[in-house]
Amino acid sequence: MLQIVNGGTPSLCRQGLNSIATIIMNTMAGSLGGVAAIAGMSIVTRVMLLANSALIGFGQGFQPVCAFNYGADLKERVRKSFWFCVKYGTIFLILIAVLCGIFSTEIITFFRKDPDVIAVGSVALRVQALVFPLNAFIVMANMMLQSIGKGVKASILAASRSGLFFIPFILILSYAFGLFGVEITQTCSDACTFAISIPMVVSELRKMKSGGKN
Numbered sequence: 390m391l392q393i394v395n396g397g398t399p400s401l402c403r404q405g406l407n408s409i410a411t412i413i414m415n416t417m418a419g420s421l422g423g424v425a426a427i428a429g430m431s432i433v434t435r436v437m438l439l440a441n442s443a444l445i446g447f448g449q450g451f452q453p454v455c456a457f458n459y460g461a462d463l464k465e466r467v468r469k470s471f472w473f474c475v476k477y478g479t480i481f482l483i484l485i486a487v488l489c490g491i492f493s494t495e496i497i498t499f500f501r502k503d504p505d506v507i508a509v510g511s512v513a514l515r516v517q518a519l520v521f522p523l524n525a526f527i528v529m530a531n532m533m534l535q536s537i538g539k540g541v542k543a544s545i546l547a548a549s550r551s552g553l554f555f556i557p558f559i560l561i562l563s564y565a566f567g568l569f570g571v572e573i574t575q576t577c578s579d580a581c582t583f584a585i586s587i588p589m590v591v592s593e594l595r596k597m598k599s600g601g602k603n
Contacts, residue, residue, distance in 0.1 A: 429509030
């Protein structure tokens, strides 16, 4: 039972806080920019989710490879597979980020031709595209920590992007910068999540390299 809870808690944190974050985002966007702001931010969220879904699928393919080799004490394979996934995941997200940055207006227009929706969504999409490639490292770090049984670290990391950072940021930034604060919240959250993921992953990779106890 403890192993099941340890392995499943990160997913619970991720999905649960995503729902709460969406409610708060819609509430703040609506209060500052009305229906157009909600629509614009919702479109951006769906576009980013589409690209992230492909990355998560890639990461879910990595998980059994990671878990099997970690359990078989083939730690170097875990390290190599992790960096392989980060490398190609980052390349994929860079391409998506470039497209979103260049064609942000056209992407939002495809969903809604309302000028107010386009104004909000195009800015938010460009800003999120700036840090979007960082998600490759974040997602693979989360998948690896979850697969090797580091439930606490994995849960903290899973909760960070849409919870521990996102919720305080959207409350603070929307108060300080208005609607623009809502548009930049996910970018700030992703940057901070990336920052805390580095020491978590590096410490585990060093243990694997040195053959230390896990």
